[in-house]
Amino acid sequence: MxxxxxxxxxxxxxxxxxxxxxxxxxxxxxxxxxxxxxxxxxxxxxxxxxxxxxxxxxxxxxxxxxxxxxxxxxxxxxTPELSNERIEELASIRALLEPELASRALRRAHMALIDRMQSINEANARAIHRQDPVDYIRTNLEFHRTLYLRAQSPAMLGLLETVWLQLGPTMRALYTRLRRTTAPPHHRLILEALRAGDDAALRLALRTDVTQGLRHLVV
Amino acid sequence: MxxxxxxxxxxxxxxxxxxxxxxxxxxxxxxxxxxxxxxxxxxxxxxxxxxxxxxxxxxxxxxxxxxxxxxxxxxxxxTPELSNERIEELASIRALLEPELASRALRRAHMALIDRMQSINEANARAIHRQDPVDYIRTNLEFHRTLYLRAQSPAMLGLLETVWLQLGPTMRALYTRLRRTTAPPHHRLILEALRAGDDAALRLALRTDVTQGLRHLVV
DNA sequence: TCACGCGGTTTGTGATCACAGTTTGCGATG
DNA sequence: CATCGCAAACTGTGATCACAAACCGCGTGA
Missing domain, CATH: 1.10.10.10 (Winged helix-like DNA-binding domain superfamily/Winged helix DNA-binding domain)
Known part of the structure; x- marks a missing residue:
């Protein structure tokens, strides 16, 4: 929790x-x-x-x-068994909402937030190394949510959480199947864009993080 | 129905x-x-x-x-009484989702669809002339939904309907308060962009339709 | 050996009930 | 006439029950 x-x-x-x-x-x-x-x-x-x-x-x-x-x-x-079309659609919704939320959060971001995200990201890397799918998903979502909470857009975040919810079991199936041992590279880019205050880079980093992460979902 | x-x-x-x-x-x-x-x-x-x-x-x-x-x-x-911040946030979500859905529908649009939208729009104009808020809201949503159904993106449409749902009572309060007698001008632009197959114009027309329509909501 | 059928079991559905908290309205009192 | 207080009515909550449909497994028959 x-x-x-x-x-x-x-x-x-x-x-x-x-x-x-x-x-x-x-x-x-x-x-x-x-x-x-x-x-x-x-x-x-x-x-x-x-x-x-x-x-x-x-x-x-x-x-x-x-x-x-x-x-x-x-x-x-x-729990839902999603079709490939549905997975791709949900991924494109994430790709639509998350850059927007990140951009809104960027204006309000401060150092303490970035530090917190970094520490969550380290916990995420540990979960990967431990090959713990649940903890990986949990810390990954927490990384994103920590950022988006700063956007002060509760309705948009609520909609996004609905999407995450629908993808939960599917992500579990994926991350159990392919046992990755390397952290996703895009979280680093997100943190860098945040530190630089670069809106365009931040949006791009999130879009690729989302679409890359779900690219392997299609069976 | x-x-x-x-x-x-x-x-x-x-x-x-x-x-x-x-x-x-x-x-x-x-x-x-x-x-x-x-x-x-x-x-x-x-x-x-x-x-x-x-x-x-x-x-x-x-x-x-x-x-x-x-x-x-x-x-x-x-029924919810929304704050101004919440209304603006929901409007910006509409402005994010609806152009995307319209763009997806554009690729699959055909003449029969546009004709159907036009006839719904005429019913919408009649509702305005009759000063019937419920029928105005109903036909207005039907106009948009008829287009978006063609996008074949059920999850995204579902999310959007959630937003409409939250705005329902607020829109009723608005359209009862200001008794407009002229049709919103943007539906015509939407139909023209559809006929021309112009993606950029369609996205813009929807964005302005949504934001203009909700501009008067803020008390 | 495999397919079919049948009965016991499990499942969701909807109604009803008791209960605790809140609201409401009426009357008493200043 | 205004204000306070109390009781009756109302509201959501959660448990329990009867019921019909679906499911599962076992046995029978081809």
Missing amino acids: QPALRPSLPEPPAQSAHDRVYRGLRQQVMHGELFPGTPLTLRGIGKSFGVSMTPAREAVRRLTAEGALTFSASGRVA | QPALRPSLPEPPAQSAHDRVYRGLRQQVMHGELFPGTPLTLRGIGKSFGVSMTPAREAVRRLTAEGALTFSASGRVA
């Missing part, structure tokens, strides 16, 4: 049962803890969170609305 | 109770039938759709996940 990220997203404690379930499931999906096509059951979810079916159903309903889960034929719940 | 639009969005009949409620409420919100801050109750929703609280709750949960409804203090459900 990343307690340091919370203050910018003004979500109150909101400790209702369905909200606990929602957050828990959402994190599992976004961080790639679940493979594509993993079947879920309302009773199973409820039991694993210690609640009844009702809050589990609401959380699932909410997550399906965001594309994090799908209803297979006749209402069975599962 | 627009039965002609259905085939491209491959949504099955899906006649469960919560889905009927979801679609009904969603349309009410997106088409501006509800003003910002309108309070809703689960029991009231259920009664007006002839179902119990359970499906009503699921539909509301799903709509709040999309930003169509908000939970006011201590769980009361209401």
Whole structure:
């Protein structure tokens, strides 16, 4: 969990049962803890969170609305198995939104932010070396989100997180399949563009980071 | 309702109770039938759709996940009252997504599509003359959606519809306040750019249509 | 050996209920 | 006449239940 990220997203404690379930499931999906096509059951979810079916159903309903889960034929719940077209479309949405968010964040960026991103990036490199897919996905998203939070554009970030959510299981399948041992090279470019205050370079670095990262997703 | 639009969005009949409620409420919100801050109750929703609280709750949960409804203090459900910053942010998201969708649709556009858009636009002009805010919003969205459906980018269109949904009540408040009697000039430019096959002009026309239309929203 | 069919089990759905918190409206009091 | 207070009504929450449909596995038959 990343307690340091919370203050910018003004979500109150909101400790209702369905909200606990929602957050828990959402994190599992976004961080790639679940493979594509993993079947879920309302009773199973409820039991694993210690609640009844009702809050589990609401959380699932909410997550399906965001594309994090799908209803297979006749209402069975599962993580999505994306077609190649869908993957490419989601990647192009990332390529549209992320440079814009980065550009907005650039105006408000300061040294402490860049340092924080750098340390997250080092954790990301360690996850790669450890060959830990979940931690790799988690730190990678955290790297990006840390930057975008500075954009002060909650609606746009929310939309982007929806996209990440849909890609979660697919990214897990990818990063489990190809066991890379070298860090993605573009995070360094992002940090350099940030330090230089170069908007065009930053946009380009993000676009390539996103499209390169998802290039290998197409089966 | 627009039965002609259905085939491209491959949504099955899906006649469960919560889905009927979801679609009904969603349309009410997106088409501006509800003003910002309108309070809703689960029991009231259920009664007006002839179902119990359970499906009503699921539909509301799903709509709040999309930003169509908000939970006011201590769980009361209401349509959102957006701040100026949020309105501007949503407008800039529209300005980002809609030119992209239009550009993708341009490659696949044909004469029948343009004719259909033109006839929708005439219905839109009639709604303006009749000073019917709901029908104005409905035909305006239909004009745009008819174009974007051709982009064959369901995920991007889905994201955009989420944005429309969030703006629904606010647009209703606007178009009720300022009683315009002249059609927005940019739809004509969009049609001309489509006929000419001019990508740059089309992108520009959409960007100005979106930003001009929402310029008056800021209170 | 393989395909088919059938019954037990599991699954999502929707209704109902008890409960706690909030709002509301009426009446008493200054 | 205005203001405060309290009780009744209302609201969302979560649990439980009945039910129908889908699924799974085993056994039978070709």
